[in-house]
Amino acid sequence: MERGGCLLLFIFVGLLSSCAVEGLGVNWGAISQYRLPPKVVVQMLKDNNLTKVKLFEMDDSIMKALAGTDIEVMVAIPNYLLRTMTSPNAATKWVEKNITQYIGKGGVNIKYVGVGNEPFLTSYNGSYVNATYPALKNVQTALNEAGLGDKIKATVPLNADIYLSPTNNYVPSGGYFRPDIGKEMEDIVKFLDKNKAPFTINIYPFINLYQNPGFPFDYAFFDGIKYPLMDKDTPYTNSFDAAYDTLVFALETVGVKDMPIFIGEVGWPTDGDRNANKQLAEKFYSGLLKKLGSNQGTPYRPKQYIEVYLFGLLDEDAKSVDPGNFERHWGIFTSDGQPKYPLDLSGKGKNKTLVGAKNVTFLPKKWCVLKPTATNTSAILQNSKYACNFADCTPLGLGCSCGQLDAKGNASYAFNIYYQAQAQKDGSCGFDNLAMVTTKDPSQGNCTFPIMLAPPTPSPAPAPAPTSSHGPSSSSEADDAESPKPSSSYYYGPSILLALAFQIVASFFF
Ligand SMILES: *[C@@H]1O[C@H](CO)[C@@H](O)[C@H](O)[C@H]1NC(C)=O
Ligand SMILES: *[C@@H]1O[C@H](CO)[C@@H](O)[C@H](O)[C@H]1NC(C)=O
Ligand SMILES: *[C@@H]1O[C@H](CO)[C@@H](O)[C@H](O)[C@H]1NC(C)=O
Ligand SMILES: *[C@@H]1O[C@H](CO)[C@@H](O)[C@H](O)[C@H]1NC(C)=O
Ligand SMILES: *[C@@H]1O[C@H](CO)[C@@H](O)[C@H](O)[C@H]1NC(C)=O
Ligand SMILES: *[C@@H]1O[C@H](CO)[C@@H](O)[C@H](O)[C@H]1NC(C)=O
Ligand SMILES: *[C@@H]1O[C@H](CO)[C@@H](O)[C@H](O)[C@H]1NC(C)=O
Ligand SMILES: *[C@@H]1O[C@H](CO)[C@@H](O)[C@H](O)[C@H]1NC(C)=O
Ligand SMILES: *[C@@H]1O[C@H](CO)[C@@H](O)[C@H](O)[C@H]1NC(C)=O
Numbered sequence: 001m002e003r004g005g006c007l008l009l010f011i012f013v014g015l016l017s018s019c020a021v022e023g024l025g026v027n028w029g030a031i032s033q034y035r036l037p038p039k040v041v042v043q044m045l046k047d048n049n050l051t052k053v054k055l056f057e058m059d060d061s062i063m064k065a066l067a068g069t070d071i072e073v074m075v076a077i078p079n080y081l082l083r084t085m086t087s088p089n090a091a092t093k094w095v096e097k098n099i100t101q102y103i104g105k106g107g108v109n110i111k112y113v114g115v116g117n118e119p120f121l122t123s124y125n126g127s128y129v130n131a132t133y134p135a136l137k138n139v140q141t142a143l144n145e146a147g148l149g150d151k152i153k154a155t156v157p158l159n160a161d162i163y164l165s166p167t168n169n170y171v172p173s174g175g176y177f178r179p180d181i182g183k184e185m186e187d188i189v190k191f192l193d194k195n196k197a198p199f200t201i202n203i204y205p206f207i208n209l210y211q212n213p214g215f216p217f218d219y220a221f222f223d224g225i226k227y228p229l230m231d232k233d234t235p236y237t238n239s240f241d242a243a244y245d246t247l248v249f250a251l252e253t254v255g256v257k258d259m260p261i262f263i264g265e266v267g268w269p270t271d272g273d274r275n276a277n278k279q280l281a282e283k284f285y286s287g288l289l290k291k292l293g294s295n296q297g298t299p300y301r302p303k304q305y306i307e308v309y310l311f312g313l314l315d316e317d318a319k320s321v322d323p324g325n326f327e328r329h330w331g332i333f334t335s336d337g338q339p340k341y342p343l344d345l346s347g348k349g350k351n352k353t354l355v356g357a358k359n360v361t362f363l364p365k366k367w368c369v370l371k372p373t374a375t376n377t378s379a380i381l382q383n384s385k386y387a388c389n390f391a392d393c394t395p396l397g398l399g400c401s402c403g404q405l406d407a408k409g410n411a412s413y414a415f416n417i418y419y420q421a422q423a424q425k426d427g428s429c430g431f432d433n434l435a436m437v438t439t440k441d442p443s444q445g446n447c448t449f450p451i452m453l454a455p456p457t458p459s460p461a462p463a464p465a466p467t468s469s470h471g472p473s474s475s476s477e478a479d480d481a482e483s484p485k486p487s488s489s490y491y492y493g494p495s496i497l498l499a500l501a502f503q504i505v506a507s508f509f510f
Helices: 002-013 038-047 060-066 088-098 129-145 179-194 205-211 239-253 278-293 377-389 407-421 486-491 500-507
Strands: 024-028 052-055 072-077 109-115 153-155 157-159 199-202 229-231 234-236 261-266 307-310 367-370 435-438
Touching: 024 038, 038 060, 052 307, 088 129, 109 129, 129 153, 129 179, 157 261, 199 239, 205 239, 234 239, 239 261, 278 307, 367 407, 377 407, 407 435
Parallel strands: 024 052, 024 307, 052 072, 072 109, 109 153, 157 199, 199 261, 261 307
Antiparallel strands: 229 234, 367 435
């Protein structure tokens, strides 16, 4: 396999070849007010030497755009289909319809099928615990029966909350699987091992920091820390390594030693929280990519290539903010395909800029802002709230990119983002006569008042975005990925829970 070849090259020759670049993957999710055309996104992948992509849903237009490229693809079976896939017949049909028709000469280079997305998250209350292993088994069996088993492997992308270390031994070598899913994990691990399929895990140091005020800040990054976590004689200087190695030890508790591990998601958001900004994202990625590029591995699995899918490619400004306001800002690009900060994906740490989306057209340079003469505070507030129900106001939060705006600036931001989401439609900058259109860019400092992408056709403005998370009506919306409606794709992405192991690691520093 190519991965093996690359690994050997690094260990024995020690050269910095292009393997790290060529081996880098990215998650492509697209829950946005406007989706970039798939062809444009595929061009971005090529332009930035991103050679692997992970998807969350089957989408015919995406598959067509990927066809004929060398890009390796991990396709996905969403959680709401897991129960269906417990029927071998359904799995066979899914493979026929969603895999077989896309592969072959000039087709899509599908290498993996992600069965479910973090199905064992504790916040799902065990909803998918029974279905996941049978679904995995049936999908791989269907692949095997279609003669694709050697080329395409089924795996289950899981969140790092599936394993932990005991409270009296808070170190990676204490790692074991969460007891409530212990039996299922053992079945899954042994099955993956038998099929030579990788284990896929999502690791989020940002979430550790977000959820634990006491989490040692530097431990989320890769620049070294004063007091490493000592696991016997082994020092751990970052939570990524600790999370990875805890998993390696957990795998050993079920008797599997050398299982390949993929990082299904890892990344840092740029807005929506005080620790979510471009500067820290750049710091995180530059450390991560240098580490990956040098193939240093982790303390317990040193000197090896780690297969990684960054999370994510694009911001998704219509995603649910249940996990936190940062949820819409994970992209290394904005949702319209513009680079946010310097990033050298080759891992060589150079000052490089990513290559943005080509062929995209923006709406005219017009913004909607609060009239200087507007004074009715309650009316302003009411209209701002309305605007934020239908557009993304997460940058207004405390410590966020537009967190320093005053009340009037806030209203302008809300009016504008609504106006753009409505594709600058006539009448969408009304707000009870409190607002006006201007050609003077109201952006200030870190706070950008965006101009949206022009809709692909000269169509009427889109329906209000399905973003209900700002409105009181939706506050009770559960993260329940049951219904097979398109919005079920809201459940994917970085999830919410952190590995207990991290909490545990954190307490070392008190
Ligand atoms: C961009 O536009 C050019 C010229 O119209 C076209 O040849 C090219 O295929 C387009 N690229 C993408 C990625 O859409
Ligand atoms: C992509 O890789 C090619 C060949 O290795 C290199 O010439 C090019 O500069 C790389 N592009 C980026 C954006 O890193
Ligand atoms: C193909 O995948 C899509 C989305 O995952 C799903 O809705 C559809 O039912 C699948 N087709 C079959 C025949 O299972
Ligand atoms: C899982 O299966 C067990 C045993 O068959 C059953 O008792 C349990 O209710 C099932 N759980 C779910 C969430 O379906
Ligand atoms: C802009 O954001 C950066 C972090 O990305 C921060 O260091 C800087 O202070 C901010 N500037 C202003 C004017 O808030
Ligand atoms: C990186 O390059 C950009 C322009 O290419 C420049 O503005 C910036 O100062 C550079 N940053 C560093 C750290 O050299
Ligand atoms: C302010 O606006 C509210 C409606 O939001 C309206 O009921 C009220 O009369 C207005 N006050 C003034 C002084 O115009
Ligand atoms: C601006 O809006 C945000 C989000 O709605 C709010 O938290 C903040 O308090 C507002 N700031 C002012 C000065 O009104
Ligand atoms: C899980 O249980 C909690 C508490 O009982 C409930 O609030 C939540 O809605 C449930 N979530 C799901 C996905 O069922």
